[in-house]
Amino acid sequence: xxxxxxxxxxxxINIGSESKEFAVRSRRxxxxxxxxxxxxxxxxxxxxxxxxxxxxxxPVFKGESTTFLQNGxxxxxxxxxxxxxxxxxxxxxxxVAIGLFLLIPGIISLFRSGGYFAGTPTRLVWxxxxxxxxxxxxxxxxxxxxxxxxxxxxISMEMKTGKMVSGKGGSRYVPDMVxxxxxxxxxxxxxxxxxxxxxxxxx
Numbered sequence: 001x002x003x004x005x006x007x008x009x010x011x012x013i014n015i016g017s018e019s020k021e022f023a024v025r026s027r028r029x030x031x032x033x034x035x036x037x038x039x040x041x042x043x044x045x046x047x048x049x050x051x052x053x054x055x056x057x058x059p060v061f062k063g064e065s066t067t068f069l070q071n072g073x074x075x076x077x078x079x080x081x082x083x084x085x086x087x088x089x090x091x092x093x094x095x096v097a098i099g100l101f102l103l104i105p106g107i108i109s110l111f112r113s114g115g116y117f118a119g120t121p122t123r124l125v126w127x128x129x130x131x132x133x134x135x136x137x138x139x140x141x142x143x144x145x146x147x148x149x150x151x152x153x154x155i156s157m158e159m160k161t162g163k164m165v166s167g168k169g170g171s172r173y174v175p176d177m178v179x180x181x182x183x184x185x186x187x188x189x190x191x192x193x194x195x196x197x198x199x200x201x202x203x
Contacts, residue, residue: 002185002192007116011127014134018120021196022189026114027182031154035109042103049095056088114181119192122200124178135159135178137193137200144197146190153186154179157193 002022007015028035115128124135143158162175183189 002188005116007118008127010130010132011116011118011125014127014132015118015120015125018122021119021121021192022185023116023118024180024183024185024189025116026180028110028179029112029114029181030109030179031156031181032110035106038102038106038109042099042101042106045102046096046099049092049099053092053096057092114179117180117183119189119196121196124193126178137196140178140193140197141175142194142197142201144190144194146186148182148186150185150187152182152184154181154183155186155190155193 002024005023005025007023113128115126118125118127123137126133126135139159139161141158141160145156147154157178159176159178162173164171165174180186180189
């Protein structure tokens with residue numbers, strides 16, 4: 001049995017008399033690449049919209065005034081007269097909010113722990129801050145990716161559940177994933193998971 005940590009009491013109660021084949025703590029909730037990708041996308045989005053904000057409202061931020069056409073008439077906007085640019089400010093504000101919605105969760109995910117994992121002959125048990133979830137091995141597809149070394153590696157396991165996500169190329173199915181990040185004995189644990197998934201494949 002591979003056990004490098006002491007499991008929380010709630011997990012031990014849930015597992016009961018079942019034998020534990022491994023018990024680890026995931027360093028992060030999602031792979032660092034996913035977090036960085038979201039951060040970069042958020043920064044690019046904010047940088048792009050900032051260009052337009054400075055182009056249209058840059059002088060206003062400096063305490064000056066700027067003039068643009070509105071309904072075919074020249075309109076002057078300044079720090080003392082923002083009303084003519086109210087629609088523009090709201091428009092840019094929405095895009096800034098979208099950028100922050102992408103950026104902030106990406107930064108937070110860098111520091112979010114993945115919680116505790118324990119594998120038994122029948123299921124995978126996950127626990128974090130009072131929330132507990134059990135997944136039968138039959139719920140996994142068997143598609144497993146492993147990175148790193150056996151001393152410290154990461155395991156990604158695909159589940160049979162998922163959701164449809166809309167994108168530029170149309171809708172696509174995205175399976176749910178379980179991540180065990182920066183864990184010891186990663187290759188040995190991957191072998192245990194794969195064996196149990198294969199045993200429960202047709203159940």
